[in-house]
Amino acid sequence: MEALGIMGLCKLHSGSALLVITKARKVGSLQGADLLEVSEAKVIAAPDAKLSGTDSALLALLEEAVNPAGAGRGLHFSYFHDLTLTAQHAASLCAADPETFAAQLPVERADSRFFWNKVIAAPLLKAGGARFVQPCILGFVQQLPGLRLTDFAGGGHPVSTSLTLISRRATARSGVRQWRRGADAEGNVANFAETEQILSIEETRSSQLAGVMCSYLIIRGSIPLLWSQLPNIKFKPTTLIAPTDQSGLAHDKHFYGLVAQYQGVVAINL
Numbered sequence: 001m002e003a004l005g006i007m008g009l010c011k012l013h014s015g016s017a018l019l020v021i022t023k024a025r026k027v028g029s030l031q032g033a034d035l036l037e038v039s040e041a042k043v044i045a046a047p048d049a050k051l052s053g054t055d056s057a058l059l060a061l062l063e064e065a066v067n068p069a070g071a072g073r074g075l076h077f078s079y080f081h082d083l084t085l086t087a088q089h090a091a092s093l094c095a096a097d098p099e100t101f102a103a104q105l106p107v108e109r110a111d112s113r114f115f116w117n118k119v120i121a122a123p124l125l126k127a128g129g130a131r132f133v134q135p136c137i138l139g140f141v142q143q144l145p146g147l148r149l150t151d152f153a154g155g156g157h158p159v160s161t162s163l164t165l166i167s168r169r170a171t172a173r174s175g176v177r178q179w180r181r182g183a184d185a186e187g188n189v190a191n192f193a194e195t196e197q198i199l200s201i202e203e204t205r206s207s208q209l210a211g212v213m214c215s216y217l218i219i220r221g222s223i224p225l226l227w228s229q230l231p232n233i234k235f236k237p238t239t240l241i242a243p244t245d246q247s248g249l250a251h252d253k254h255f256y257g258l259v260a261q262y263q264g265v266v267a268i269n270l
Contacts, residue, residue: 005077005134007041008120010062012055017045019066019120021077021134028143028164030200031213033081035141035164041066041075074169075116076141077134083166084111084135086196087215110135114168114194139167139193145202164198170221178237182227187253189221219262224254 007019023040043062045051051059066072076083082090084106093109094101101109107130112118114137121133145162172188173180180190199214226242241247258265 001042004036005079006121006124006129006132007066007117007134007136009123010043010058010120011123012045012049012058013052014055015046015049016123017043017059017062019043019062019117024077027076027141028145028162030078030081030164030198031211033078035078035081035083035143036076037068037141038066038072038075038077038136039068041068041072074138074140075136076139077136078106079134080106082106082110082135083137083141084114084168085109086194086217087198087213088217105130107133107135113170113172113192116169116171118171137166137168139169141166160202162200162202164200166194166196166198168194168196170194178229178231180222181229182222183224183247183250183254185226185250187224187250187255187257189224189254192219192221194219217262219258219265224251226250 001020001022003020003022004024005021007021010017010019020042021038021040022042023038024036025039026034027037028035043059043066045055045059049055064070064072066075068075085093089111107115107121107125110118115121115135116138117133117136121135124130124133141164143162143164147161147163148158149161150158170188170192172192173184173190175190177191183189195218197216197218201210201212225247227247228240229237231237255265
């Protein structure tokens with residue numbers, strides 16, 4: 001069996017199970033690095049292991065979690081481009097310490113907020129197996145290459161570009177609609193996601209523009225208060241909101257965190 005990368009290792013009552021990527025399809029490239037979507041993954045346990053009922057149930061959950069036709073739909077990775085980082089975040093890390101950035105493996109500088117296999121990768125990282133682990137994001141990646149821009153307000157030569165859309169779902173407070181709402185006490189909001197639009201200039205007569213990348217980022221998440229809306233037979237379930245003093249703390253932590261991470265943020269109520 002060919003393995004393209006390892007997601008992680010899960011401890012069982014009898015031995016361990018290894019989660020590996022066995023097939024992937026190319027969905028784009030950035031700065032020469034292929035962007036890949038997981039199309040098949042396997043959960044491998046020792047063939048002679050005597051699995052308990054609990055182990056068998058856990059293996060079934062793991063198989064569903066990495067199944068591209070099930071809960072594992074939308075897992076993406078890249079060998080040479082860290083998909084957990086926005087273009088701006090990666091550029092800032094590189095500018096701060098170019099030598100360290102160049103020497104680091106993607107898993108060593110991955111943004112833990114979007115590193116979906118971080119927990120199961122921890123045993124391998126602790127054992128020194130960082131070079132075998134592929135940090136995965138859960139979301140959406142698509143690219144439109146070969147877009148030709150010819151009309152510029154200030155004039156100029158035609159350029160060939162590619163447009164890449166990357167959406168990353170955060171690991172904290174993820175869940176299905178209505179069952180997961182609002183913020184937790186630490187300010188993490190339900191179903192937080194980054195959506196990054198990257199315009200890459202591929203070919204141009206201007207040496208100053210060759211290889212230039214422009215990135216625009218949108219973030220979204222549930223209303224940052226302590227509230228719930230558990231589903232029932234009603235079309236619109238009852239909304240329950242915690243007292244203002246409790247919700248206020250979660251609200252403040254959420255926005256202070258956004259400003260620290262993204263600096264200028266414009267909030268829009270949809």
